[in-house]
Amino acid sequence: MDRRDFSQKLSLAAMASILGTEIVFGNQMPSTYLPLGLQDSDPFKLFKKDGEMEVLNNRPWNIEAKAHLLNDKITPNKFMFIRNNGKIPENIDPSTWTLTIDGESVNRKKTYTLSELKTKFPQYTYQLTLECGGNGRSEFNPPAKGNQWTVGAVSCANWTGVRLRDILEDVGIKSNAVYIGYHAADTHLSGDPNKEPISRGVPISKAMQDETLVAFSMNGEDIPIAHGFPLRLVCGGWPASTSGKWITRLSVRDVVHDGAKMGGTSYRVPCETVAPGSKVEDSNMCIIESMPVKSLITYPKSGALLKEGKVLKINGHAWAGELEVSKMEFSIDFGSTWQHCTLEKPTNRLAWQHFDTSVSFPKKGYYEVWARATDSNGKSQPMVLPGWNPKGYLNNACHRIAVKVV
Amino acid sequence: MENTFRDQIKLLSRMLFTFFFLFLILIGGLFYLIDNPETFESSKTDSLQDVTEADDKVENTIDLANGFIDDEGMEATIQNCTGCHSAQLVTQNRMSREGWKATIKWMQETQNLWDLGANEELILTYLSKNYAPTKKGRRQNLENIEWYELE
Known part of the structure; x- marks a missing residue:
């Protein structure tokens, strides 16, 4: 961004409101100067992301992968999407970091340091699928408001931490517990210190699952800053917004948690299906829980030119929220016929599953290879957009790649 | 001779x-x-692809310094909208006038956006003209395919 131009367009008052503080001697500030807090940085260096990642938004940072970048069985940091609602916390000191468990339904509030969490409870590692609730939003018609994710807001990394259940049992929770809600160190875009950018959570039943972790490492290393260092709640298979980053407090609630982005149209869909473009009252919106069945062809990259007579090897991943994927198919004739792919079992519950197969084409021409997963309840991915909803969540329509046989 | x-x-x-x-x-x-x-005249999609580098000139209707389409109301939109979030959060969205209005209302109710006063009309007109929805149907063709030879 050109500094001069940007500065000219921003009044001092506007700059002050962004920085959340008055600019002292602002009237003496050269008009060509842009305060440090406002400067852009290179997100690829800043977050160690691959250069092919797509920046959707730089304030707040929202970056997605592309299908072919997600080919690894375990997603490395460089290909992991970033979704932020607020500003990433600064000056994090893990040695002073604490996690407090409070809320209406705890017997007594309790606070743990990071090292207490690491030493007091057994540690577990699970490979967990985290997909943004709005992944695929860009396809909705009428368009849905928000970051226009295409297919790349999903990851499946190894998360290591302690079970939330073990912590809650140590604290002691009441039988009226309904929900847990997280509170974190990220700050609101408006700079208002009294506002939380996001404070979501999960029902107590999800909180008590073996795989629900309070994690401190990702792929064997400290969690990268953009993904929640030093402590992150990880609820695999649910909208990734339930996996709070930089958490400092978990509230055990006797009601459905009512933090920021729990109400209105946020991470909620019409309880009953509606016609595209309908107005839906808040009271008719239901919180998204498990994510739907979905899959991605991660090899080859869309646009492959294949010599006639050659066999095309394809592979990818499939996942189904709380469920397992039981069947994986592909079609080269726009769904007229479907053929089976080889599908692996998940490494652990809530991890994505890998599929592969060989595709033969009858003659030269333009083809699309469509992939369709079916979950253990028999539900398959739709070929067209699923039910429209005001914020464009849960698009699990079949992924496809273009292939030309030449 | x-x-x-x-x-x-x-x-x-x-x-x-x-x-x-x-x-x-x-x-x-x-x-x-x-x-x-x-x-x-370049079409809108062409000009969007042209924006590869931030610059202080206006090219193909997109103001390269900020990414907004250069039209009446752009300045007011920049001043009131990019204080908290990037221009990209605006320009990647497509909404009707009603939709943009609802978004502004939501930001005022929950995100500390101030009263826009007389600028609201100007901003709404600018946004609904330049960032209006296009009909996409239930599934679009695959577009912008980069063809490459697969070994």
Whole structure:
């Protein structure tokens, strides 16, 4: 961004409101100067992301992968999407970091340091699928408001931490517990210190699952800053917004948690299906829980030119929220016929599953290879957009790649 | 003497021929323009792809310094909308006037956006004109495919 131009367009008052503080001697500030807090940085260096990642938004940072970048069985940091609602916390000191468990339904509030969490409870590692609730939003018609994710807001990394259940049992929770809600160190875009950018959570039943972790490492290393260092709640298979980053407090609630982005149209869909473009009252919106069945062809990259007579090897991943994927198919004739792919079992519950197969084409021409997963309840991915909803969540329509046989 | 006269005739006929040729190109071009009035205007999608580098010039209707389409109301939109979030959060969205209005209302109710006063009309008109939804149907064609030879 050109500094001069940007500065000219921003009044001092506007700059002050962004920085959340008055600019002292602002009237003496050269008009060509842009305060440090406002400067852009290179997100690829800043977050160690691959250069092919797509920046959707730089304030707040929202970056997605592309299908072919997600080919690894375990997603490395460089290909992991970033979704932020607020500003990433600064000056994090893990040695002073604490996690407090409070809320209406705890017997007594309790606070743990990071090292207490690491030493007091057994540690577990699970490979967990985290997909943004709005992944695929860009396809909705009428368009849905928000970051226009295409297919790349999903990851499946190894998360290591302690079970939330073990912590809650140590604290002691009441039988009226309904929900847990997280509170974190990220700050609101408006700079208002009294506002939380996001404070979501999960029902107590999800909180008590073996795989629900309070994690401190990702792929064997400290969690990268953009993904929640030093402590992150990880609820695999649910909208990734339930996996709070930089958490400092978990509230055990006797009601459905009512933090920021729990109400209105946020991470909620019409309880009953509606016609595209309908107005839906808040009271008719239901919180998204498990994510739907979905899959991605991660090899080859869309646009492959294949010599006639050659066999095309394809592979990818499939996942189904709380469920397992039981069947994986592909079609080269726009769904007229479907053929089976080889599908692996998940490494652990809530991890994505890998599929592969060989595709033969009858003659030269333009083809699309469509992939369709079916979950253990028999539900398959739709070929067209699923039910429209005001914020464009849960698009699990079949992924496809273009292939030309030449 | 005779040679000089011949040379002059040759020169004159060459010049006449050249002028006639240029005249043909000009007329031909004008006819082409009448048939293709959009020749010197880039479409919106083209101009969006042109924005590869931040710069302080306005090119193809996109203000390269901020990424917004240059039109009446852009300044007010920048001043009121990019204080908290990037321009990209605006420009990647497509909404009707009603949708943009609802978004502004939501930001005022929950995100500390101030009262826009008289600027609200200006901003709404700017956004609903330049960032209006297009009909996409239930599933679109695969677009912008980069073809490559697979080994």
